[in-house]
Amino acid sequence: MEKAVIQLETLSCPSCIQKIENAVKGINGVHQDSLKVLFNASKVKADFDSEKTSINEIEKAIENLGYPVVKSKVKPV
Amino acid sequence: MQRYILSKKNSITMIIAILIVFAFSGRFVLDNMIIFNWSLIVASILGVAPIMIQAYQALKVKVVSIDVLVTIAVLGALLIQNYEESSIVTFLFLFGSYLEQRTLNKTRSAIKELTDLAPENALKQMENKEYEEVNVNDVDEGDILLVKTGAKVPVDGTVLTGEGHINEASITGESVPVRKRVDSEVFAGTILENGTLQIRSDRIGEDTTFGRIIELVEEAQDSKSEAERFIDRFSKYYTPAVLVLSFIVWLFSRDSELAITILVLGCPGALVIGVPVSNVAGIGNGARNGVLLKGSEVINDFSKVDTIVFDKTGTLTVGNPEVAEKEFYGDNTEEILGYLASVERESDHPIAKAVLQDIGKTTFSTVEKTEVIKGEGIVAKIGVHRIAVGNVALMEKENVKLSKKAKKDVELFEKNGDSLVLTAIDGELKILMGIRDQIRPGVRKVLRSLKMLGVKNLVVLSGDNQGTVDLVARDLKLTEAHGHMLPEKKAAYIENLQAKGQIVAFVGDGVNDSPSLALANIGIAMGSGTDVAIETSDVVLMNSDFSRLPHALGLTKITSRNMKQNITIAIGVVLILLTSLLFSEWMNMSIGMLVHEASILVVILNGMRLLRYRREDDFNRTRS
Numbered sequence: 001m002e003k004a005v006i007q008l009e010t011l012s013c014p015s016c017i018q019k020i021e022n023a024v025k026g027i028n029g030v031h032q033d034s035l036k037v038l039f040n041a042s043k044v045k046a047d048f049d050s051e052k053t054s055i056n057e058i059e060k061a062i063e064n065l066g067y068p069v070v071k072s073k074v075k076p077v
Numbered sequence: 078m079q080r081y082i083l084s085k086k087n088s089i090t091m092i093i094a095i096l097i098v099f100a101f102s103g104r105f106v107l108d109n110m111i112i113f114n115w116s117l118i119v120a121s122i123l124g125v126a127p128i129m130i131q132a133y134q135a136l137k138v139k140v141v142s143i144d145v146l147v148t149i150a151v152l153g154a155l156l157i158q159n160y161e162e163s164s165i166v167t168f169l170f171l172f173g174s175y176l177e178q179r180t181l182n183k184t185r186s187a188i189k190e191l192t193d194l195a196p197e198n199a200l201k202q203m204e205n206k207e208y209e210e211v212n213v214n215d216v217d218e219g220d221i222l223l224v225k226t227g228a229k230v231p232v233d234g235t236v237l238t239g240e241g242h243i244n245e246a247s248i249t250g251e252s253v254p255v256r257k258r259v260d261s262e263v264f265a266g267t268i269l270e271n272g273t274l275q276i277r278s279d280r281i282g283e284d285t286t287f288g289r290i291i292e293l294v295e296e297a298q299d300s301k302s303e304a305e306r307f308i309d310r311f312s313k314y315y316t317p318a319v320l321v322l323s324f325i326v327w328l329f330s331r332d333s334e335l336a337i338t339i340l341v342l343g344c345p346g347a348l349v350i351g352v353p354v355s356n357v358a359g360i361g362n363g364a365r366n367g368v369l370l371k372g373s374e375v376i377n378d379f380s381k382v383d384t385i386v387f388d389k390t391g392t393l394t395v396g397n398p399e400v401a402e403k404e405f406y407g408d409n410t411e412e413i414l415g416y417l418a419s420v421e422r423e424s425d426h427p428i429a430k431a432v433l434q435d436i437g438k439t440t441f442s443t444v445e446k447t448e449v450i451k452g453e454g455i456v457a458k459i460g461v462h463r464i465a466v467g468n469v470a471l472m473e474k475e476n477v478k479l480s481k482k483a484k485k486d487v488e489l490f491e492k493n494g495d496s497l498v499l500t501a502i503d504g505e506l507k508i509l510m511g512i513r514d515q516i517r518p519g520v521r522k523v524l525r526s527l528k529m530l531g532v533k534n535l536v537v538l539s540g541d542n543q544g545t546v547d548l549v550a551r552d553l554k555l556t557e558a559h560g561h562m563l564p565e566k567k568a569a570y571i572e573n574l575q576a577k578g579q580i581v582a583f584v585g586d587g588v589n590d591s592p593s594l595a596l597a598n599i600g601i602a603m604g605s606g607t608d609v610a611i612e613t614s615d616v617v618l619m620n621s622d623f624s625r626l627p628h629a630l631g632l633t634k635i636t637s638r639n640m641k642q643n644i645t646i647a648i649g650v651v652l653i654l655l656t657s658l659l660f661s662e663w664m665n666m667s668i669g670m671l672v673h674e675a676s677i678l679v680v681i682l683n684g685m686r687l688l689r690y691r692r693e694d695d696f697n698r699t700r701s
Contacts, residue, residue, distance in 0.1 A: 012178040012181050013174065018142070018313065065134045066130065
């Protein structure tokens with residue numbers, strides 16, 4: 001299992017949180033309980049199985065919603 | 078394409094504004110309805126494009142967002158050919174979210190200032206012994222690094238060579254330079270003001286004190302209280318409900334105008350953003366002032382505190398005893414002080430240290446034989462003299478007779494709360510010293526401020542003897558003071574207070590008092606920045622700075638009030654809009670959107686006030 005910390009461009013609408021949550025939760029391999037979307041810090045934190053999905057896939061899901069990723073970090077848990 | 082349109086949102090807003098001005102001048106100056114209508118149609122379509130994209134993306138992940146409501150409203154307005162409304166609503170919505178973003182950045186600025194202090198580069202010693210600049214992520218524990226004047230310390234580490242002064246404001250909130258030399262600890266994110274240091278890296282990245290503080294603050298600013306979670310759940314169903322409501326209204330009244338107006342008025346904006354904005358600004362202010370508040374729940378609880386319990390006299394007193402008063406009997410004081418110092422030098426008891434410190438420079442003699450009598454003192458031989466240093470019990474054992482004056486002095490010193498050290502030479506009393514733990518400077522003022530902020534009970538629980546504790550309590554006008562308290566007893570005492578309905582904050586150092594810290598409604602740790610206390614408590618006073626306590630309490634009070642104001646504003650605005658829709662003539666979509674966006678800005682601006690919160694005593698503190 002790995003832990004991803006993704007820094008987004010500043011989030012300004014609280015409804016973005018719900019959108020990002022739903023989008024990332026929908027990815028197979030992401031641990032649903034571990035998902036945290038931090039509104040003020042504009043960060044997404046999630047644990048995922050590197051066999052089922054990848055950081056690229058998670059980033060793509062977020063960017064498809066229109067929220068550009070600034071940088072991301074993955075480390076093993 | 079979608080992303081391109083979204084990235085051009087600000088330019089689109091500008092163009093719409095120009096088009097709307099153009100349209101109205103076309104109508105009123107040139108009296109040309111064709112220019113008027115077509116400009117507005119173009120403006121509406123341009124403006125609705127980014128909103129529609131966002132709405133589509135939201136629906137794709139099954140979220141009915143505000144964008145969905147606004148998109149339907151604007152399309153509806155276009156359909157019934159109300160171009161004026163459709164264009165103005167899109168403009169207000171886009172312009173509003175632009176302003177929101179700008180002002181939100183301001184409320185987050187305090188925390189951003191903090192995270193921006195994170196070091197990025199380091200000078201690392203490579204295999205060839207040369208230093209090379211590398212990214213801080215490439216530094217490992219055990220690496221040797223060089224820190225030059227003006228540079229940031231990249232990791233937590235230990236000084237190997239060199240010395241200099243470091244500004245540790247980023248972790249302690251105190252911008253007084255601290256002197257560092259070989260073996261001193263240095264912390265990531267602090268700035269070397271002069272000198273050059275070679276350090277060994279001990280902790281890196283998120284494990285550094287600074288990294289932990291940042292992570293903590295980031296989590297705190299986004300932590301949610303019960304009320305917020307309720308609002309979140311509420312808004313999840315609220316927006317779809319507004320959609321359904323407007324559809325039902327349309328079904329029965331066949332009044333499209335009314336139906337789409339309801340869509341716009343029902344936007345929940347200010348409600349969802351109000352509390353997070355107060356939260357981030359309040360926590361930001363704290364972080365900037367040496368107070369870590371762990372989330373909005375903590376803010377609410379702390380603001381209601383009526384009892385503060387201090388874990389030990391050491392919190393209120395300096396914690397290292399000093400000689401407070403002394404009496405000499407007979408002559409040869411210099412010589413006797415030398416004997417006393419020579420004997421005390423053999424001991425590492427804190428009282429012995431206090432005595433030595435008080436005597437200062439003197440001539441030491443060789444001590445031939447020493448005997449430590451537990452709980453009483455020391456008996457030693459210097460040359461032909463027999464020296465006894467200890468309490469009254471030891472003097473009795475040594476058959477030292479106390480004169481009338483000496484007896485009176487002993488009584489007086491004891492009443493003053495001193496621990497006594499008597500020195501007798503060959504059975505004759507020569508010196509009486511009273512040793513006392515000093516009250517920390519500024520504590521009186523801090524306690525007074527806390528009382529002024531509405532704290533009713535100030536309690537000290539201590540392991541010290543009751544006499545010492547009583548004295549501190551009397552001196553500081555505490556409500557209650559209990560000595561001989563073991564950690565379990567302290568926890569039980571706090572439980573008892575809570576059973577009486579008091580909201581209790583516990584101030585401790587977090588290591589041996591963790592049961593009490595956890596049990597109290599609010600655990601306040603005097604963290605020197607490196608302690609485990611950071612993890613176990615609700616509030617951390619960085620650098621163990623006691624004087625931050627009133628700021629912390631005042632800040633939580635004003636932040637909690639700010640949150641309530643924002644909720645009131647948000648709910649009030651929606652209520653006013655809906656009732657005026659039913660009972661007044663003037664309400665329409667554009668006014669609704671204007672009021673709605675304005676209310677969002679009002680709550681953000683209201684939250685921003687928290688960034689400026691400052692106490693009178695803070696001001697004096699920085700000046701002195």
